[in-house]
Amino acid sequence: MSPLRGSGARDPGGAGAGAGGLPPFPEGWYFVATREALERAKLIEKTWMGRRIVAWRDDAGRVSVAESVCPHLGSALGPAAGGRVRNGRLVCPFHGFEFDASGGCVATPFAPPSKIAKLSSFETREVLGMVFAWWGINGRPPQWRLPEDPPAGADWCEPAFRTLRFRGHPQETSENAVDMAHLRYVHGYDKVRRVGSVTVDGAHLRSSFDFRRVRRIGRIADLTFDVSATAHVVGLGYSLVEFHERSIGMDGRLWVLATPLDGTLIDLVLVSQLRRIRKPKRLIAGLRFLPPALRTETMNRLTLLSQKHDVRQDVEVWSRKRYRRRPALCASDGEIGMYRRYCRQFYPARLRGAGGSPVPSAVRIRHSGSASRTSRGHRG
Ligand code: FES
Numbered sequence: 001m002s003p004l005r006g007s008g009a010r011d012p013g014g015a016g017a018g019a020g021g022l023p024p025f026p027e028g029w030y031f032v033a034t035r036e037a038l039e040r041a042k043l044i045e046k047t048w049m050g051r052r053i054v055a056w057r058d059d060a061g062r063v064s065v066a067e068s069v070c071p072h073l074g075s076a077l078g079p080a081a082g083g084r085v086r087n088g089r090l091v092c093p094f095h096g097f098e099f100d101a102s103g104g105c106v107a108t109p110f111a112p113p114s115k116i117a118k119l120s121s122f123e124t125r126e127v128l129g130m131v132f133a134w135w136g137i138n139g140r141p142p143q144w145r146l147p148e149d150p151p152a153g154a155d156w157c158e159p160a161f162r163t164l165r166f167r168g169h170p171q172e173t174s175e176n177a178v179d180m181a182h183l184r185y186v187h188g189y190d191k192v193r194r195v196g197s198v199t200v201d202g203a204h205l206r207s208s209f210d211f212r213r214v215r216r217i218g219r220i221a222d223l224t225f226d227v228s229a230t231a232h233v234v235g236l237g238y239s240l241v242e243f244h245e246r247s248i249g250m251d252g253r254l255w256v257l258a259t260p261l262d263g264t265l266i267d268l269v270l271v272s273q274l275r276r277i278r279k280p281k282r283l284i285a286g287l288r289f290l291p292p293a294l295r296t297e298t299m300n301r302l303t304l305l306s307q308k309h310d311v312r313q314d315v316e317v318w319s320r321k322r323y324r325r326r327p328a329l330c331a332s333d334g335e336i337g338m339y340r341r342y343c344r345q346f347y348p349a350r351l352r353g354a355g356g357s358p359v360p361s362a363v364r365i366r367h368s369g370s371a372s373r374t375s376r377g378h379r380g
């Protein structure tokens with residue numbers, strides 16, 4: 001993984017940027033960490049949307065995300081500076097002010113708590129154990145919700161994660177969802193076919209397509225996968241691809257979570273999760289003797305590896321390309337123009353230009369099954 005270059009909090013509406021002119025921090029929900037990682041580390045500090053943030057959970061399980069700047073005298077709050085979580089409260093390393101999950105100061109060592117000392121916190125939301133925080137234009141509150149949790153439970157394997165870090169922009173990476181031509185040219189997919197039309201409903205863009213993919217997985221012989229996929233782009237930090245592989249009878253989902261770090265680099269978190277493969281329509285070479293649970297876990301890891309391979313092919317291009325504000329499109333480019341118009345809503349109005357979309361009020365992808373958890377917070 002590359003080191004972070006530069007630092008610099010930037011104005012979320014600023015016109016300077018990576019990717020050749022795109023503002024680096026479009027509005028939306030962006031991945032912070034998994035709940036599991038938070039529980040393991042107790043306190044996480046990272047660069048996110050051009051600033052240092054800390055994330056922790058209190059004893060009631062509420063997750064908080066805030067800028068790593070103490071409102072008292074400005075100390076950093078992460079573990080490197082000596083910040084820690086005690087009894088569910090974030091404790092500043094400099095004078096011991098304690099902050100609860102709402103970001104308010106609730107205790108100091110030598111005086112009553114300061115009423116004006118409040119962390120600059122971000123609204124959080126959780127989807128299947130993945131914690132996201134809201135980045136609003138000029139600090140405004142969430143303009144839409146992330147989708148409800150898709151069905152999970154015993155029928156689905158544990159999600160597997162991989163992170164790639166590179167120079168890029170979340171608008172450029174999410175554009176993959178409508179760029180059918182590159183599926184053939186870069187990734188070598190066959191029989192690529194758009195299914196239905198791309199739809200946009202506020203912050204939710206939906207794109208369905210079929211393709212065939214032949215891959216050598218590990219030492220296993222070439223395997224052919226016939227896939228029907230639907231990509232849900234919900235802002236530029238959250239894409240979910242639900243797919244059905246027809247020859248095996250395998251259902252899965254893949255999240256692609258792009259998060260700007262410092263205005264130049266992004267983290268692209270890939271998350272793969274398969275439904276248990278109980279009765280495969282065809283035998284999967286090398287996996288046929290495994291019990292269904294292990295077979296699914298193994299297949300999930302292979303799927304993720306394969307996805308990472310494809311994304312690396314994209315990264316070769318993404319990390320070197322320049323954003324073309326007026327691309328020279330051709331007939332096989334499909335809905336790239338439509339996608340670009342969809343993206344305008346995530347930037348300040350002054351940057352949208354004529355024909356910019358109004359900001360939507362909410363997004364819902366209907367999934368039968370469980371509900372997602374929301375942690376309260378505010379943008380201070
Ligand atoms: S700087 Fe944080 S308590 Fe003083």
Ligand SMILES: [Fe+2]
Nearest residue numbers: 176182310314
């Ligand atoms: Fe791609």
